[in-house]
Amino acid sequence: MEDLTSLLSDYGTLFREDTDFYNRIVLGTLLPHTVWAPLPHFFQTWLRNYLGGVLLYLLSGFMWCFYIYYWKRNVYLPKDAIPSQRAMLLQIGVAMKAMPWYTLLPTVSEYLVENGWTKCYPRLYHVGWLPYFVYLAIYLVVVEFGIYWMHRELHDIKPLYKHLHATHHIYNKQNTLSPFAGKYIKYSTFKHCSRSYVKLKTLFRQLF
Template identity: 65%
Template sequence: MAAVGGGGGGEYLRQFVEETSWYNEIFLSHVVPGDWWRGLPHPLQSWLRNGLGGYLIYFACGFLWCFVIYYWKRHAYIPKDSIPTIEAMKKQIIVASKAMPLYCALPTLSEHMVESGWTRCYVNISEVGWPMYLVYLALYLIFVEFGIYWMHRELHDIKPLYKYLHTYHHIYNKENTLSPFAGLAFHPLDGILQAIPHVFALYLIPTHFRTHIALLFIEAVWTTNIHDCIHGKVWPVMGAGYHTIHHTTYRHNYGHYTVWMDWMFGTLREPEDILKKD
C-alpha cells in the first residue's frame, strides 16, 4: 500500500520489475527469433517490447481498418473522393515508422520511474479496492484529457512548436489525405509531448500500473480511429468527425477522447455546423 502514496520498499518495487519482466518474456519470446534479447539490460528489453508492440498495433489497426473502410465497406462509409491515395498512406507509414522507436522511449521511461518508486503507482487493485480504483481512474483520465488538450493547443498557438514539430502532422489537412495511418504520423518529439500527460499523472494520482500500460497502447488504437474520417456520433466522444474538422480549420477540436475540454474552453466546433454551412 505504500506505493499508493509514492515510494515503497524494495520488496514492493520488485513486483513492478517482475511484472514488466513477465511482459518482456511473454511478448519477446514469441516475436523475436532466438533468445539474444535476454542478454540485454532490463530497460532495453522493455524498450524493444514497447517498440515492437507499437509497430504491431499500428500496422494491425491501420491495415485492418483500411481494408474495412476503403475496400470491404467502401460504399457504406465514405465517398470515393474522400479515400486517400496509396502514396499518401505510404508517406504516413514512413513518418510513423521512423518515429516509433522514439515514441516508445516514453513508456519505457515511465516503466523505469515506476520500478524506481518515483511515482504513485500501485500493483494490485485490491490495495485500494474497486471503488477507489474507479475514482483514481476517472481522475487520471480527466488529468490526461486536460493535459493533452492544452499540449495540443499550445503546439498550434506557439508558432515555433507548430512550425518545427506539429506541421509534420498537419500536412494531412483534407479528408482525402487523412487515413488511419496518419494517426501516428508525427514528428517524434510532437508525439512524445502529446502523450506525456500520461506520465505526469503518475506523480499526482494513484494509478494501477497495468491500467497505465494498457492506456498508453490504447493511444495508438485511438489515434487510428480518429483519423479515418468516419464519425460515430457518440456524444461526448471526440470522434473522427470532430478531428477531421481540426485538420481542416486548425483552430478547433483539440481534445482527445471527449469534446468536454473544447466545450469548456470555447474551441468546440460540431460536425453538424460544417454540414449546415456547406
C-alpha cells in the same frame, strides 16, 4: 522509515516481475531468445513497447483500410475521397520515424515506477477497488486536459508548430486523410494512457 523503504523495495520487485512477465510474452513470441534476452532490462522493456506500438499501429490501420476502402468501398466514402497509396505510405513513414520516441516515454515511466519514484501500487489490495477507480477517473481527466493544452500550445507556439507539429497537418484533407495519419492522435493518447497500463496490467494479473 526502514519499513517504508522495505515496502517500496517490495513494490519495485513486484513491478519488475510484472514487467519481466510481459517482456517474455511479447519478445518471446516475436523474437528469438538470443536476440532480446542479453539486453538490459530497460532496453527489453523499450523493445517490447516499440514492437507492440508498431503492431498496434499497422494492424489497426490496415484492418480499417481493408474494411472501409476495399470491403465497404463506396459505402462510407466516395471513390475520390480515398487517399492514394503514396499518401498512406508517406504517413506510415512519418509514424515509423516517431515510433521509437513515442514508445520511449512508457519505458521511462516503467523505470520510474520500478524504482519507487511514483505513487503506483503493484496490487489492487494495496489500495482497494474504490480508490483504484477514483484514481483512474482523476487520471483520465487530467490526461484529457494535458492532451488539449499540449495540442493547443503546439499551434500557439510557432517554433513548436513549425518543427514538431506541421507535418501532422499535411494530411488533413479528406482525400489525403487515412487512419495512418492519425499517428499524433493515436500516440498522443497512447503515450499518456500507456503510463496507466502499469495499473491496468495489475488488474489483469489479479483477475487472470
